Amino acid sequence: MELPLRVVLREDGSADPELDPGLDDEALRILFRKMALLRALDEKGLNLQRAGRIGFYIGATGQEAAEIGSGFALEEGDWVFPSYRDQGVALLQGYPLSELIGQLFGNSSDVTKGRQMPNHWCDRAARVVSVSSPVATQLPQAVGTAYAAKLRGEKIAVIGYFGDGGSSTGEFHAAMNFAGVFRTPNVFFCSNNRYAISLPVARQTAAASIAAKAAAYGIPGVRVDGNDVLAVFRVTRDALERARAGEGPTLIEALTYRIGSHSTSDDATRYRPAEEVEAWRGKDPIKRFAAHLKQRGLLDDPEEKAVFEEAREEVRRTVAVCEAAPPVPPESLVEDVYAEMPWHLEEQREWTRMPEKR
Amino acid sequence: MELPLRVVLREDGSADPELDPGLDDEALRILFRKMALLRALDEKGLNLQRAGRIGFYIGATGQEAAEIGSGFALEEGDWVFPSYRDQGVALLQGYPLSELIGQLFGNSSDVTKGRQMPNHWCDRAARVVSVSSPVATQLPQAVGTAYAAKLRGEKIAVIGYFGDGGSSTGEFHAAMNFAGVFRTPNVFFCSNNRYAISLPVARQTAAASIAAKAAAYGIPGVRVDGNDVLAVFRVTRDALERARAGEGPTLIEALTYRIGSHSTSDDATRYRPAEEVEAWRGKDPIKRFAAHLKQRGLLDDPEEKAVFEEAREEVRRTVAVCEAAPPVPPESLVEDVYAEMPWHLEEQREWTRMPEKR
């Protein structure tokens, strides 16, 4: 018994009035601009890496509707527990592009002192928690933060992002189960981009869907067309509202596709048929949304081009500034391990200053 | 949408002909004798611990139908991955009572050299894998053993036991998911005895049932009356047959109740209402089966008494032999860490012989 797939944007570019979230024109334009920005960021990130100017990059190309649709549903006070692919959500939360790009360079333009690989950013002010590589570790943490809010009576929601691969981890299981038991204000957002690096989702799990797993935890599961920004916005907003209203957690599965390789370290042509990728290129979420906007008279071709050009320009400008920043200072290596520096790190600070030979 | 509860033994002592596994008289008598033996073992184990003659004991009182019904369904070549509460299954697999009781004493009558706490036994010949305390670690292992059998084309099944609490672990999640993906010949048998130490199952998970979790892994889930030895036998046999026939894994949830405390270290009166326990005493699985046997003319009151007396006598005799065995030799402390003893353990062997003071 398959869960229904929620869709708003129809083949002909119109929106299903039943599910249409009814966003105003300005909101629709923002959605489009943010999707374009995210695409522009990916283009630049990949190029910077190829040119050896940054060490690594992970893109979300093809997944912009899932990113921007869900991120746009967040409200003041909500928390985000992202995975490494959710820069789009972070930007919507108010994470400055300059900090995101600074993080890619890991120099002194990186407010986190170059501590982590590219794509492993965070922003306390924006309530965007630090990305870490181990898959899905953020999910039980998201439950804890939601519990804290609930305990204090704050009407906020906490969203945790992960991939289809992440659904196999013990952390996913613990998080979903705890959230079900404690009825925390959580939304678990799975970007099912069909692959965990090379593993297709059909070999990730024998379940009918990722959303079907919600039944194991007594919480609702929702399947949504992840290339449909309005549908994603709609189901995420609904789930967040449920959460804020004290009605408990929701698992959302957004069905989308990773157009690029897993990361700049990966070569997806080794394991994916070109036709499959091509077929999905045809389902580009940005083009799909553009068609809708055009139908609504909110966009035309020159404007569309301009939006992308602006986005690229913004990224270019920011890259120029960040790249020029000096490297992080050597002594910073031993900072922030503890609130106060203990004796052994004081000692080890000397190692960063050691002369060539005494 | 709740999964149906499978029941054979009806209130009036008769068996539902639809589901009745059709065991012959001898088999029915064995089932009864084994349930009695298990009960007798529990009585003795608890007493031995109370008297300080063994250090610890975990009983299965109230869960005999789940233990014996499922264990009796196993066939030659099948493997058992037990939890600490499954001595009944082990005995049915051919694990000698004398070794089981020897293990409780941890002296030289324990073929595993007193290495582990009571209830942490194993028997390679019987294909009963070593119990360990960490909950549910055995489940992914059961998948591996099943995979090995499948790879070699052996038509056997591998059963893994765990409790309602165990269903919350990451290991359960990994095991079920792997088994679903690899379609291994596994049966996962959950004795839902309503509590994980003090935590009632309703606060262990918000799922409608443990069996409902099977949907998350694309495998069938079965709910069975765990106090009904024939129903348990029937669903376990069916699941094992499916597994052996290459049709993949099954999750069985046997609904039963832990009559005693969690272990001799626990005091269940702290967290469980006496009425609840009393109500379940009234559903004693052995009495329930006895009523059925009596109705079928396979048992009468004196015989019933005799079976219990015999079981107690067998346990008593075995205890006497095992208790009299000498302690394990000190040098055995450093054996079996590796196949061959490395230098550092040779050195440490000396510590076991060190004189009072040099």
Added chain:
Amino acid sequence: MATMTLVQAIHDALGEEMERDPRIVLLGEDIGKNGGVFRATEGLWERFGAERVIDTPLAEAGIVGMAIGMALDGLRPVAEIQFADFIYPAFDQIVSELAKFRYRSAGQFTAPVVIRAPSGGGIKGGHYHSQSPEAYFIHTAGLNVVMPSTPADAKGLLASAMRDPDPVIFLEPKALYRTAKGEVPDAGSAVPLGKARIVRKGSDVTVVTYGATVRVAEEAAAQAEGEGTAVEVIDLRTLWPMDIEAVIGSVEKTGRAVVLHEAPRTCGFGAELAALIQEKAFLHLKAPVARVTGFDTPFPYALEKLYLPDARRTRNAIAAALSF
């Protein structure tokens, strides 16, 4: 001042700090109505309610992960792991997450979580109710690791842990829960982290230890005293970051050191202590730093007594150091 057992002292610290600081919540298995399998949280569920004394499902990764999330947003969670032996399912959360939050976010996010776990042998618990995992956590940069040996320290150190801005792995020597009794100051007096306690002064040899083996050291020292050997016994209390001055100062005086712990020898904390002592007090050493430890085997059931370091082995090591 009141006389109490170590587990009562833990209990008191929890209750008093919860009273003082509404941000403190407890979470773990069986800690609510049941009061914890060792009764460390007895009555707290009744007193502070199920929202602050949280019985969790059976998943240590969930417990620690949830605690981290709570701490990220202003709560002060104290997680109980029922036995230290069951902390491994949470190892990823501890090593990859808890220990690294401050560093990887350059201080934007911190996770002041206390993880309490009954540790060590002495209760006939076999492999899985007896292990001493401190070395794993000491090796993990970013954690505080603490183990008390007296009721007063248990209370005072736990209070400090609950107020510390960084994560603390608080290992409780379960063998001492009911056997260690002593005077405990009344409310509010914390024992600072990072400071060792000189249990006994002596000039001939230094025994460095912590947790349940402190009393082994004391026993051995008392025996040695009868033979004219003055043993200085140091209880580290905070294992890491440790009180380096106390240890090096003592060894510079005595010239001999024995390190003593229950955990297996190889790559145990004793190795670090020995390495540090010989690095920093090399010219004072009259004998190699000796290690008296558990065996490099899984923790055994029947032979537990033999496994655990005792006064006999400690005295032998002291004697060997003296006659080296």
Added chain:
Amino acid sequence: MATMTLVQAIHDALGEEMERDPRIVLLGEDIGKNGGVFRATEGLWERFGAERVIDTPLAEAGIVGMAIGMALDGLRPVAEIQFADFIYPAFDQIVSELAKFRYRSAGQFTAPVVIRAPSGGGIKGGHYHSQSPEAYFIHTAGLNVVMPSTPADAKGLLASAMRDPDPVIFLEPKALYRTAKGEVPDAGSAVPLGKARIVRKGSDVTVVTYGATVRVAEEAAAQAEGEGTAVEVIDLRTLWPMDIEAVIGSVEKTGRAVVLHEAPRTCGFGAELAALIQEKAFLHLKAPVARVTGFDTPFPYALEKLYLPDARRTRNAIAAALSF
């Protein structure tokens, strides 16, 4: 003999042993069609089929747990953990299960599993693609821990690991995967576990190391030679149980020891080496055993080069030992 990189040597060992022993199966993430993220299993899926080269779902506890179950019933599983940094979700299976099966069953059940994991820094991988977790496993009784530094050793040690009756944690220095090239003997020649390799003879000071820092030691030794210092370099190859004679024999000769590794210093394997050396060669030591190691911080991204022990720091330690 053929010349190849370290990762090719690993690849060859896997292929040859699988050919020789039908009980061997490989399992892990992305090891099938994709050939492993470092290409260690490239072509093996095509050659041996998806049943023996198994792409698993994303759950390390499942990978190791499944491998244990396979090994319990006669298979010879080789599990790949994509990066050693992701081994922690499997920590419980490794520490509580894999390491203890033989002991707790008194030899009835054994789990000859090989766990391969790319380890160490040098690829700009930040916190989670750079760590060196060997100390955790060395401290865990019942495991073999191996780390090669040359293609020939990689092949020979991996072959031995796959034939060993006990579990082996096989850590592969990923920085050397493509940068270490060398002659590798043809099929069948295993390098025994437990034997160190004397990389370079010398009489003034012993540098004990393993994995990627072997070449750091060689570089430092070559520089020191120019100044008249003869450095003996020992590559342990098997970290535990280690070749104690090789190390102690060397230090008895040179009287000075420097231990060198990438992992954080505190409670790292260097602590054990220092402790052992001073225990067993105390009277030969002319200077304290020095440790050159990674920092006690999470592994940094931007400052990776500074974090990793280099020839500069090694030479400083050598010089300090000589002038002590």
